[in-house]
Amino acid sequence: MGAFPCSRRQVLGGMAATLFAPALLSATRASAAGGALSFPHAFGTTVLPEPPRRVVSIGYTTQDPLLALDIVPVGIREWFGDQPHGVWPWAQAHLKGADPAVIRGNVSLEAVAVLRPDLIVGIGSGINEAEYASLSRIAPVLMQPPEFPAYGMPWDAMTGLIGRAVGREAAADEKIREAAAILAAMRARHPGWSGRTGVAAYHYGGETGIFAPSDTRGHFLAQLGFEPVPAARHLDKTGAFYQKLSPEDLSALEADLIFWVSSTETAADLAQLPMRRALKAHAEGREVFAGGLLAAAISFGTILSLPFAASELEADIAAAVDGDPATAVPSAVKAGLAP
Known part of the structure; x- marks a missing residue:
């Protein structure tokens, strides 16, 4: 997948919620039963019994929402640009000195398995159903909800879904409001x-x-x-x-x-x-x-x-x-x- 073409805190939180929050309603919907969360997607349903401790990010951009939530993946898939650890300058500070493995090109089962993840974030990864099934034997794989195409999940919905999966839903909501407020303030100006x-x-x-x-x-x-x-x-x-x-x-x-x-x-x-x-x-x-x-x-x-x-x-x-x-x-x- 190539780069082209492909498929601060502000005071306008209320406006931001109005402009950007609706996309979250269906995307972050997941059911809880006995403490576990289930996330339906095009390939089935992913069940997470508890918040993960070791996360591998194989989506081309999912390292950003994870890092925004103070979750440093143990493995990050590189999209393009040959950046350190597959993380661009706007997100580098969130690594906090960590040294995650970089996964390049197609996702290798061996490369993921050796990282011993208890969650694989595959939103926007482009993996097919067979690859999903193989990766699921290593750890639960979080995919985009069925209403979104592989590379079409909005940033706020993606962040909200990942936040819930990693047990940081409240933090995700706050981060979404902050980012949305920046864009809303720019629009208001x-x-x-x-x-x-x-x-x-x-x-x-x-x-x-x-x-x-x-x-x-x-x-x-x-x-x-x-x-x-x-x-x-x-x-x-x-x-x-x-x-x-x-x-x-x-x-x-x-x-x-x-x-x-x-x-x-x-x-x-x-x-x-x-x-x-x-x-x-x-x-x-x-x-x-x-x-x-x-x-x-x-x-x-x-x-x-x-x-x-x-x-x-x-x-x-x-x-x-x-x-x-x-x-x-x-x-x-x-x-x-x-x-």
């Missing part, structure tokens, strides 16, 4: 963003396209008040999380904000796209470029990465949405995308 159109786009390996609103990158814009463009909205109806566009027609990107999420190495190629230069959004300076660390943070879309990305990108988004080319967006200037 910019009421003019609500109702404006925004599109999350990528340019990678010579390919240009858009992300669906349900993808973490598109969902980030929605949380800030932006409305998806028609082409992106259509993707949610088809179940696809991204769509390649013809280099001869990039009109699907026309929006009040084009939010480029790509690797820094692709910026020069993106800057030279002829049809991008024909977009009104480009002429008016309505582009933001999130590359490198910020692209990773947006792609992770977790309780730790999103507040980090929001704080780093707020000024750029505000400068882009004003539609004045004179207020050059630093990220676009640096990437060579400014009009």
Whole structure:
């Protein structure tokens, strides 16, 4: 699974709960019987008799919610980026000096078994039913509820579910409120963003396209008040999380904000796209470029990465949405995308 494309505490806790909490209602539902918790999912039901002590994280981003809850996994699956212990800078402090094993590529049963876990977090791991069954012989495997696709569980719902599984439900609720408040406060500081159109786009390996609103990158814009463009909205109806566009027609990107999420190495190629230069959004300076660390943070879309990305990108988004080319967006200037 490649990086592209794929599928602080603030005072607005009340607003945050209104904006973000509904996603938790079905996702964190689990039944308790005799002290045990059961979690239904597409492959069956996982039963946890007691809170785990040794957790292995094989989801591509599940290390973040675990670390946010002060659970340091004994094993972490690396997604991309070759970061120490598979943990990116926004979450590194939560390791507290620990040295978890790194699981790279496909999940090896031997690599997991040697870590002696009593819980394997497989949300967003992409494992199939046979792999789930094999891993379940090592330890209970926590998967996303059946209503969510493999890579489509929202950050708040994921954190709430993991919090309940590891016996830290109250802490998870508090962390969710704090992170949601950061995004809600950013949205409240910019009421003019609500109702404006925004599109999350990528340019990678010579390919240009858009992300669906349900993808973490598109969902980030929605949380800030932006409305998806028609082409992106259509993707949610088809179940696809991204769509390649013809280099001869990039009109699907026309929006009040084009939010480029790509690797820094692709910026020069993106800057030279002829049809991008024909977009009104480009002429008016309505582009933001999130590359490198910020692209990773947006792609992770977790309780730790999103507040980090929001704080780093707020000024750029505000400068882009004003539609004045004179207020050059630093990220676009640096990437060579400014009009």
